[in-house]
Amino acid sequence: MKKLGSILLLAVIAAPGAAYDHPLGSSAIREAYFKSSGRFAEFLGTYTKNLPAPKPGPHVAQIEVRTPFAQVIVSSHEHSVGYSPMQAAQDYKKNPETLQVRIQICATATYAIDSIVAAPQGLYQGVQRMNSAKECFHEFQFRFRQGENIRPKSSYGVPIYSGGDNAASILVAADVWFVFSTNEIASEPFSVTVSTPDGQMVSAEFDLVSLR
Secondary structure (H helix, E strand, O other), X not given: OHHHHHHHHHHXXXXXXXXXXXXXXXXXXXXXXXXXXXOHHHHHHOOEEEOOOOOOOOXXXXXXXXXXXXXXXXXXXXXXXXXXHHHHHHHXXXXXXXXXXXXXXXXXOOEOHHHOOOOOOOEEOOEEOOOOHHHHOOOOEEEEEEOEEOOOOEEEEEEEEEOOOOOOOEEEEEEEEEEEEHHHOOXXXXXXXXXXXXXXXXXXXXXXXXXO
């Protein structure tokens, strides 16, 4: 009986660190900060599904989920020079209760993306943003489920150009972002489905039991 109690206690202790959790405590933020270097790409890759290109039509190339823990890792990686765990904690507190989903849609030889995407609406924290996903990709359907459909609280798009910002740049893709309240997302499988105008249905599932 004593041995069984010890096993259950270990399970309770281990569970929060092994699954999606929120809000993050100071130790979790610090742990995320130190994961932003070294094997950053490998770690973040567990949050991203790379999808094959279709023969015709638009290419839904990537679907990514960013938990609060992953968001701290990315933010710390992007501000690596002179950035401290204390600053990571301060930045996290500005927007602590969100889960983000990024869907990358690419143009192909049979599908021009610049004909459906509205012009960027200026800069937001140094990044060009387009209108909401519904306005930019109104012919696409985006669904999010955990047992039942879940609605995001906001969405936006970030254009991706070939050739940087020069005059000859061509709009080749866009990252479409959806923002959810963590109160709406449980630590259980979370599925994302994209239906394209030409009838493709692309899905990805993320097990938030195993993702931090």
